[in-house]
Amino acid sequence: MATSSIHVPGADPVDDSRSFLSRLRNGDEIARLITFLFAASVVLITVMLVYELWIDSSLARQKFGLAFFVTKLWDPIAEQFGAATFIYGTVVTAGVALLMAIPLGIGAAIFLAELAPQKVSDPLQFFIDLLAAVPSVIYGVLGVFIVIPMMRTFIAPTLKATLGFLPLFQGPAYGVGFLTAGIVLAIMVIPYIISVSREVLLSVPRDQREAALALGSTRWESTWKVVVPFARTGIMGSIFLALARALGETMAVTMVIGNTPSISSSLFAPGYSIAAVIANEFTEATGDLYLQSLIQLGLVLFLLTFILNGLARLLMLLTAARGSGTGRA
């Protein structure tokens, strides 16, 4: 049936093309070719993206050079542009978000996959998938109406009273700022970590658990020492996904971060992220240098994602070499 549908009527193949055509008739070759094209297009899009960003930011690169990365000033009137404050804001908010989301997310995934009865686990998973599909602007609204007032009236005063000796928790708290953005981002990325980690944990072969239990370990020991290490690559994958989302998130961040380019040791201080400034200023950017600096910020974000992902992967390789029981996962 498959052969008849792709039969080439009237074709009179010459000798050397006969084998190719016969393979074509086979269908496998076509499937291979088409899927290869799809896979290649992903690479092509990435390359084109970098190329476009690179070409369209040439003016800014010439003018500011490497100083672009360390300059704090962002002044559209004087046409002086630097990315330092935005890089700082992007890294800090994503870092705060992951610090909160990783333990919460993995803990919840372990509960759902290993400990909860299916009656509880399945409906919960439904809600988590729902959370993952909520548009980011909704999380921004949540941030504006719930997290910001909570930050000003409760979270910040409590942190100041208990951990106020740390520079991280000093200075005036307006409600908006790095910590608020980090919390909103954490809420946004937790569903990704839970969903992916749960799937990975569930796919750990049953005999691994049974072997651990048969050796006399408790339920928790079998989960923590056998199942989780077995699934660690997949769990790390979920964290990469969360990191990528946190770095690139635009709408929710710009609604709660304060949109002030500054570097401050305090997490209460308002800041700015790369994605947020691009979204805010791109449409009204007059002047080539201004526009190109914004495009170069896009390139920086690309680079940042690349580097942080690389570092995370390196960390995984290093710990995998040291750790035990990772098996073939």
Added chain:
Amino acid sequence: MKRLSGLLVLALALAGVMLAQGGGLINGAGATFPYPIYSKWFDQFHKANGAQINYQSVGSGAGIKQVTEGTVDFGASDGPMNDDQLKAYRAKNGTGILHFPTVLGAAVPTYNIPGVNETLNFTPDALAGIFLGRISKWNDPAIANANKGVNLPGNDIVVIHRSDGSGTTYIWTDYLSKVSGDWKDKVGKGTSVNWPVGLGGKGNEGVTGLLKQTPNSIGYVELIYAAQNKINYGTVKNLAGAFVKADLASVSEAAAGASKTMPEDFRVSITNAPGKTAYPISSFTWLLIPEKFKDATKRDTIKNFVKWAITDGQGDAEALSYAKLPKEVVDKELKALSKVQ
């Protein structure tokens, strides 16, 4: 067979789109601030004359860029094009571009101080001082002296500004540049600036949202936004020394005051305009029309539209909270329209 007919439908649809574009559809792009009235005007103009004008509210900066690159037939902007931009336009297109004011807008100071429900008066010095970060307490004499009888707290002022590039910011910073030498030197005017202090909110709604969430804050929003959302805002002391609350009449008055000194190309800032009842933080918004058109039909349609918008079309302005053009300006524009060829 099914696939073939699918392709055929697609090809027909594409051809249809191309035909529609060839058939006298006029494209414009630019400022978001006048979008509500422009879309109403285009709709009414279409009903009356059958001409299709398509407008994308992509922002003033993008509007200037697109008209310069020739991807649209006309642009629109909340701030006039500067000399460099005019030069760039001429270099690219071999002809000039003209500015036509259409309606007026204004930026108003709005605040959230717990316990203060009165309408506050702001002097130019107070506004510049607050936004420069020099005046940091609400009970500073610069604010208190203009507001006798109001019980102002000694709390720190939180400044809130727009984070996105916007025409409102342009008007606001243009005004501050005129009334404060320090502001002019240190910050300057533009759709986005390097703010000395404060938090940024995206859009009028972002500024208002932050303002409501932050006690002791001050920010600025478009007059239209404040009026439609019933947000209370302060008065500003004008050049004549009177504290004026922004409304349609006081904004039009600012334009009338400035019309005597109106330059031929209409590129004029009317912030801090003379006139006893003029509101000082007002501005025109402009259509950017190329001097020469290759397509005579397009040229005539656009000219007809501008003529209609600044005369009959003005009747729609106030219902949408835009201030009307004063008659002097309309007469001047009608004359200038003949320059479009």
